[in-house]
Amino acid sequence: MTRAAEHEQTHEREYDVVVLGAGPVGENVVDRVRAAGLSAAVVESELVGGECSYWACMPSKALLRPAIVRSEARRVAGLRAHAYGPLDAQEVLAHRDEVVGNWQDDGQVSWVRSTGADLYRGQGRLHGPRRVTVEGAEGDRHVLTARHAVAVCTGSRAVLPPLPGLTGARPWTSREATSSERVPRRLVVVGGGVVGAEMATAWQALGAHVTMLIRGDRLLPRMEPFAGEHVAAALTERGADIRTGVSVSAVVRDGSAGPVTVVLDGGDHVEGDEVLFATGRRPRTEDIGLETVGLEPGSWLAVDDSLRVDGFDWLYAVGDVNHRALLTHQGKYQARIAGAAIAARATEKADDAVAWGPHRATADHAAVPQVVFTDPEAAAVGLSLAEAEAAGHRVRAVDLDLRGVAGAGLYAQGYRGHARMVVDLDREVVLGATFVGPGIGELLHSATVAVTGEVPIARLWHAVPAYPTISEAWLRLLEAYRDGDGADGS
Amino acid sequence: MTRAAEHEQTHEREYDVVVLGAGPVGENVVDRVRAAGLSAAVVESELVGGECSYWACMPSKALLRPAIVRSEARRVAGLRAHAYGPLDAQEVLAHRDEVVGNWQDDGQVSWVRSTGADLYRGQGRLHGPRRVTVEGAEGDRHVLTARHAVAVCTGSRAVLPPLPGLTGARPWTSREATSSERVPRRLVVVGGGVVGAEMATAWQALGAHVTMLIRGDRLLPRMEPFAGEHVAAALTERGADIRTGVSVSAVVRDGSAGPVTVVLDGGDHVEGDEVLFATGRRPRTEDIGLETVGLEPGSWLAVDDSLRVDGFDWLYAVGDVNHRALLTHQGKYQARIAGAAIAARATEKADDAVAWGPHRATADHAAVPQVVFTDPEAAAVGLSLAEAEAAGHRVRAVDLDLRGVAGAGLYAQGYRGHARMVVDLDREVVLGATFVGPGIGELLHSATVAVTGEVPIARLWHAVPAYPTISEAWLRLLEAYRDGDGADGS
Numbered sequence A, B: 001m002t003r004a005a006e007h008e009q010t011h012e013r014e015y016d017v018v019v020l021g022a023g024p025v026g027e028n029v030v031d032r033v034r035a036a037g038l039s040a041a042v043v044e045s046e047l048v049g050g051e052c053s054y055w056a057c058m059p060s061k062a063l064l065r066p067a068i069v070r071s072e073a074r075r076v077a078g079l080r081a082h083a084y085g086p087l088d089a090q091e092v093l094a095h096r097d098e099v100v101g102n103w104q105d106d107g108q109v110s111w112v113r114s115t116g117a118d119l120y121r122g123q124g125r126l127h128g129p130r131r132v133t134v135e136g137a138e139g140d141r142h143v144l145t146a147r148h149a150v151a152v153c154t155g156s157r158a159v160l161p162p163l164p165g166l167t168g169a170r171p172w173t174s175r176e177a178t179s180s181e182r183v184p185r186r187l188v189v190v191g192g193g194v195v196g197a198e199m200a201t202a203w204q205a206l207g208a209h210v211t212m213l214i215r216g217d218r219l220l221p222r223m224e225p226f227a228g229e230h231v232a233a234a235l236t237e238r239g240a241d242i243r244t245g246v247s248v249s250a251v252v253r254d255g256s257a258g259p260v261t262v263v264l265d266g267g268d269h270v271e272g273d274e275v276l277f278a279t280g281r282r283p284r285t286e287d288i289g290l291e292t293v294g295l296e297p298g299s300w301l302a303v304d305d306s307l308r309v310d311g312f313d314w315l316y317a318v319g320d321v322n323h324r325a326l327l328t329h330q331g332k333y334q335a336r337i338a339g340a341a342i343a344a345r346a347t348e349k350a351d352d353a354v355a356w357g358p359h360r361a362t363a364d365h366a367a368v369p370q371v372v373f374t375d376p377e378a379a380a381v382g383l384s385l386a387e388a389e390a391a392g393h394r395v396r397a398v399d400l401d402l403r404g405v406a407g408a409g410l411y412a413q414g415y416r417g418h419a420r421m422v423v424d425l426d427r428e429v430v431l432g433a434t435f436v437g438p439g440i441g442e443l444l445h446s447a448t449v450a451v452t453g454e455v456p457i458a459r460l461w462h463a464v465p466a467y468p469t470i471s472e473a474w475l476r477l478l479e480a481y482r483d484g485d486g487a488d489g490s
Helices: A003-008 A024-035 A050-055 A057-074 A089-099 A106-114 A174-179 A194-205 A225-237 A328-347 A385-390 A406-411 A441-452 A470-482 B003-008 B024-035 B050-055 B057-074 B089-099 B106-114 B174-179 B194-205 B225-237 B328-347 B385-390 B406-411 B441-453 B470-482
Strands: A010-020 A040-044 A118-121 A123-126 A131-135 A141-152 A156-158 A186-190 A209-214 A241-244 A248-253 A260-264 A269-272 A274-277 A281-283 A315-317 A370-372 A377-382 A395-401 A418-424 A429-437 B010-020 B040-044 B118-121 B123-126 B131-135 B141-152 B156-158 B186-190 B209-214 B241-244 B248-253 B260-264 B269-272 B274-277 B281-283 B315-317 B370-372 B377-382 B395-401 B418-424 B429-437
Touching: A010 A024, A010 A328, A024 A040, A024 A050, A024 A106, A024 A141, A024 A328, A040 A131, A050 A057, A050 A174, A057 A089, A057 A174, A057 A194, A057 B057, A057 B406, A106 A118, A141 A328, A174 A194, A174 A274, A186 A194, A186 A260, A186 A269, A194 A209, A194 A225, A194 A370, A209 A269, A225 A241, A225 A377, A225 A418, A225 A429, A260 A274, A377 A441, A385 A395, A385 A418, A385 A429, A395 A470, A406 A470, A406 B057, A418 A470, A429 A441, A429 A470, A441 A470, A441 B441, A441 B470, A470 B441, B010 B024, B010 B328, B024 B040, B024 B050, B024 B106, B024 B141, B024 B328, B040 B131, B050 B057, B050 B174, B057 B089, B057 B174, B057 B194, B106 B118, B141 B328, B174 B194, B174 B274, B186 B194, B186 B260, B186 B269, B194 B209, B194 B225, B194 B370, B209 B269, B225 B241, B225 B377, B225 B418, B225 B429, B260 B274, B377 B441, B385 B395, B385 B418, B385 B429, B395 B470, B406 B470, B418 B470, B429 B441, B429 B470, B441 B470
Parallel strands: A010 A040, A010 A141, A040 A118, A141 A315, A186 A209, A186 A274, A209 A241, B010 B040, B010 B141, B040 B118, B141 B315, B186 B209, B186 B274, B209 B241
Antiparallel strands: A123 A131, A131 A141, A156 A281, A248 A260, A260 A269, A370 A377, A377 A429, A395 A418, A418 A429, B123 B131, B131 B141, B156 B281, B248 B260, B260 B269, B370 B377, B377 B429, B395 B418, B418 B429
16 A cells, blocks of 8 residues: 555544543543443544643652752751752752653553553544544544544643744743753743742752743732742742743844843843743644534633533533633543533433532532642632632631641741631631642642531531641631631622 | 748639649630630649640650651652751750740740639649649649639540569650650660650651560551551661560669660560650549549549530540540640530530530541651541441441552652541441551541541542642542442441
């Protein structure tokens, strides 16, 4: 067979479910529909395992964990003399490479195949209702028909703003920031969200001098204000230059190895060896055939709580692409729900439409958790005070300086941290909680259970935190609420 | 006035509430009854702040935290070269001294006085119903009458078994183990409970060679078996000699500076420079006048869920003395409940008798949390599988190797740990959970909220753990439960 003939060859196949995108979200949809006995195909144009495994959560945390542990070692007696030494950057980068499997996806491919799903490598595109075409790199072409559902799980990618000179300046996005093989002497970070704050923390600990350029007034703008304030203060104390209220107007890099100059509105400029643009995400939906089913290429896909695209009975959008919560764990949660809903509709002809039931991603509205692995860590779940007020709840926020918690002082000398609990005064349940401080990452899930479980304040008094853990923050927050501390919301 | 006359002088005073013992438990009873507007006196024969502040939780955790952080530093890339050095023991011990305020209680005294309670220093004893006498060190004598309640919060002390030679061998108890100013070259630890396991961990990290002599078959016998097994394996890898199924028959120490020899049943013996007996606690009720109200000196005091002693309407026993749960945080919980119940009965003439209400320490039966600050940490709340079965619940335990959790692998290279969730199959709620592994201490409170809140399994599916935290163990446990892994009880 000639190469030309091979190119023309088209294979047709029918499945119960076709999934576009084999990141953690697509994998979880596959897992759930396969568990229900449905046949499934999954299409991936890059590495199986997705952004999270190779260019986001996994490598970023591999880079951040040594920074956090060094910081903790500096704050306990008996270790300080050792812990002041610099991190061995080559050792950290090599470990990062190992964590991402050297950007090879063999393990993930095996896992997908073990579910009994078929994996198609190539660009998948909708081709009218219930049909997906796959163009493989080898010129092979497949047409897949979905009896019950197509699930779009293609995720999101970094947005680069349309600035003069930016493309030619080879900026880092989250991908380069998590996969770089060398430590820049000077790193300019544009953007103060989670990616900007985490990567500033990691590369600073690995030896870079960091400048952050933030359009708004603070880091971590989607959390309670004190979270970003604590993180910014720590970055600044360690030598970062954080500038708020600034906008980038152009980027200049001459030649291939020279420095990069970031020009600000007003004419000021900052020089660095690399510049990271962490300025938002857009959906990876430009080239998946949305136009063949009447949707707009490049758009976020609006869905209902079963993750089904508005106006369709067979099309689902799960994870980042639906813009409900751009977080791996929340996408996986949606994937479990969507997979179960697809299976129920396919086999029982009906899903369970109850809020908090197995086929409704109710937590997307009420209890999305996030841990930011900065130093100090920041973590939040549910509604912030401002969000709760905007949603019309009658609320009170109670605040706590974590220095008053015995377990915090034992965790790290000179501990600094803060917590806030937002209480619904009508139902006497917790609507949200935010923590910032060393060692609070694993503490968040207690708040997630309280918010999700709608556990009444009166019952939370019986949930005794072990002494002396940082979790005793809960007791102090309840005491502050009981004693009427804190401001009632409007 | 002559010394003799002064000695004879007796001061009489009436209060609403008299509290025996100014540890954390007594302090919390005082806080609650004062908040309700009742007058209160508190009597303390030693340091205000109690065992926890000076010879238990606080100093032990000050000793343990550096050991844990060093261990974590050894398990991240980039720091290992530094972290293999020994701990600076003098720096750790000096920090411990600082944490316990150099065994001065000025700060705690100020706090008690700030509540408006009167503090009496000296030995307090019941003297018939509602009366307490205080013999001060200066020969002063006070007779205090309690209009509404006397609360016994005198705690517990270490038990030394009646072994030949033991007293003369100057053994360590938990007090000496937490306050020693020097590191013994060889430490023999008798007992494998929490105190034994924690102190073995601390002194091993500070440089001692540790031998543990355990009568039973494992460490941490009150937790699920795997907890003690993980802790023992780690101690052993670091060089400890752990012997199970052995009993001590005698202890020999010649002279003041010589080594101590611990003789075992069967004639074998172990030599050390110090020997710690961590073999249980007894109530500090020998000399508090129990005989004047018809109770037996030295006995544990049985109470109802409002912490009132059985058969009395004015006598309460709160914290260790009632033998419900010998833990500081649980004693403080009981103190809040008892204080509120005393105040309700004094002011409203009735308490709220509902389980999980403000006047019933219901969690004592269902949700007592404990974190053991060993390396790895061990933590549990609620019922173990054996306890749940013994209580007649129809249960299933699901188990999880924490190595399968992405966040665990990122937390520490070579992570080892285990988790178990015990589910009530009739009500589909979690009855208990146990975790062992690095970094799980703050994770426990999520289980405490789930158990206390009786959050249904179906709802826990919506409590999404942030990726990649160790808390994702929850997701894996729920999956294992859904997929029918694990053994059904009985």
